[in-house]
Amino acid sequence: MSTTQAPPPRQIVVVGNGMVGARFAEEVARLDPTGERVHVTVVGEEDQAAYNRVLLSGVVAGSYTPDQIRLPVPDTPGVTVRTGVAATALDPERRRLTLDDGTHLSYDELVLATGARAAFPPITGVAAPDGSPGEGVTALRDLADCQRVLSLARPGAPVVVLGGGVLGLEAARGLVGRGMRVSVVESSPWIMRRQIDKPAARILADQYAALGVTVHSWRVASRWVPGTGLELDDGRVLPGDALVVTAGVRGNIELAKDAGIEVEHGVLVDDTLTTSDARVHAIGDCAQHPGGGAGLVQPGWEQAFVLAQRLTGTAPQAAYTGSSPLTRLKAEGIELTAFGRVHDEEDTEDLETVTISDPHGGRYAKLVVSAERVVGAVLLGFPEAAATLSQLFDTGAPVPADRLALVQGLPTAAPETESAPDQQTLVCRCNAVTRESIEQAWLDGARTREAIADTTRATTGCGGCVRDVNALLSGLNDTDPAKVG
Secondary structure, three states, X not given: OOOOOOOOOEEEEEEXXXXXHHHHHHHHHHHOOOOOOEEEEEEEOOOOOOEOHHHHHHHXXXXXXXXXXXXXXXXXXXXXXXXXXXXXXXXXXOOEEEEOOOOEEEOOEEEEOOOEEEOOOOOEOOEOOOOOEOOOEEOOOOHHXXXXXXXXXXXXXXXXXXXXXXXXXXXXXXXXXXXXXXXXXXXXXXXXOOOOOHHHHHHHHHHHHHHOEEEEEOOOEEEEEOOOEXXXXXXXXXXXXXXXXXXXXXXXXXXXXXXXXXXXXXXXXXXXOEOOXXXXXXXXXXXXXXXXXXXXXXXXXXXXXXXXXXXXXXXXXXXXXXXXXXXXXXXXXXXXXXXXXXXXXXXXXOOEEEEEEEOOOOEEEEEEEEOOEEEEEEEEOOHHHHHHHHHHHHHOOOOOOOHHHHHHOOOOOOOOOOOOOOOOOEEEOOOOEEHHHHHHHHHOOOOOHHXXXXXXXXXXXXXXXXXXXXXXXXXXXXXXXXXXX
């Protein structure tokens, strides 16, 4: 009598131990906990465990320590993580990856999660000929950058942030919280140009000014002078002991490009997250999907989940068709959420717009509705409305008739077609954690936010859902029979 021996697990190599590469390994470990189907080897250039890069501005601010932003490392036989080693060459024909320590890895499937690096603009003094940052200049892409920022500037010293997008504003808030004098320079007509409209940006800039951050919009930098500051195109010189560059990123696509895999500004992938080579896949900031998603953690984590399902065989039909990004500004004392169609003209035929502007109170709200559905919003200083509207945006549920009350975060009567509150409503978009999942975790004994995070991953992404999770947890704890009794 013969016995059939199980085939060895398929070998998957992941290049990149950042947020998306680490999440892919974690998803595989969850789907294949014994490592019978696949074995994953993750290689990362940094000589430390993966961490949450989205929260780096919080490290600069002192809100988090490096240890507090570490990501979990799968403790399963099917995952091996190698840190401090970089991939130098990819041979798709032989299915072999060459590493900088002279070793090679053979694979059945390879996943590119190489992320992106800071783009230093061609401004005198900002970058050296080899592309490295100039004297007194740093990006904010990794923990080493955080340490460099804090070593370059002391409390009371002037710092210039080049780039008025989300990362630049979060960095500026963190630096001014450390006691530094901060200027932000943005070449667009207003800060956060991609995410919010001009009236909101004007109020946001005033809020930053009240904190001690001077915003210079519609200004182009012409020269960085180490030890002096940043010279603008109008001749002014902003004093600065350090220049923090947050003016965009470039995908790390060189490994794929050199291997003959099709690239543009990213590695081209389809809905199966497969490149022009059927055995090579790409996810996260290095990937270029028709539905977008680069630059944000939520789409990258969605891609990691889809690809893990496909490559473990637990859901071979899984597909990634794009994401609906939502932006939350993580700046202490400022509540800002934005998503969807906020730049359309207000007289666009199919759109209905409700706007509240309160410059004195530092608040602004804009709701955009089409066909009785939320299609966009900017909410500055309206956290309750932000939670409700983002859920309506996610679920596509009909909008209540009283739009003004909705924008203000006041109770509204649900449309007649709307059913009872949906327990599947997303609370943590980054990790796709629903209200039901949090309530179930609470029933299973998770009574604190930290316990909820350990159980569901909620609040471990961008951190923007902390307020919502705390509110939900507070309500659940108030109903705890042990406390009531």
